[in-house]
Amino acid sequence: MEDDGVERMTIVAWSGELDKVWPQYILATTGAAYGMEVTLFCTFWGLFTLKRPEVKVTGDNWMTKMLGTVNNERLSHLNFGGAGPKMMKSIAKRHKVAPPSELIETARELGVKLAPCQMTMDLMGLKREDLIDGIEEPLGAAAAMSNMQRSKINLFI
């Protein structure tokens, strides 16, 4: 493979849990600050960060309909039926930690490539117009693999 001198990092953003979305975007923005070309391959629950907030997943069968009830901001631990994330957010605010929405905005500003997984979109009944602007064209495992092959740092979060 030719070396074009560009340092790359790929993060497979799989989780949609608040305490994993944070490190996805903290590391993505930091990689960009290091001058790396960063790709966030958003798959499964990680795709929800790219969904327009006003778009409800409706789908055409009971499974995709059920996905519409997914609460994307739960915690992996200490969730307490939604009280945990509220507490975490208020603590984060007190410690001036940027909320995920702000980090996603910063990632876009820094040119982080936000790449939605086509297969997940199909699975969840999401169309390109259901996702936010300024992101990459949907891609699959092979395109993600090519990115990973060229990346110095590969993470699965």
Next chain:
Amino acid sequence: MPDVTQTLDASGLACPMPVVRTRQAIDQLASGEVLEVISTDRGSLQDIPAWAQSTGNRLVEQNDGGDRFTFLIEKA
């Protein structure tokens, strides 16, 4: 002490924003110009030098003021 071209006040920002804002600020400077960064995030004491070293920008000076940290970075 070198002349400071620009000051970035990153006070009140937490990880990773001091480094992200530092990158954005240094992108606006010309080679040899000096950026002063002010941070209140204790992690910056490790983060800013690590970032400077990895990106080739020269950390000219750093100051630990207890709860306020300042850095002078010369753009490569």
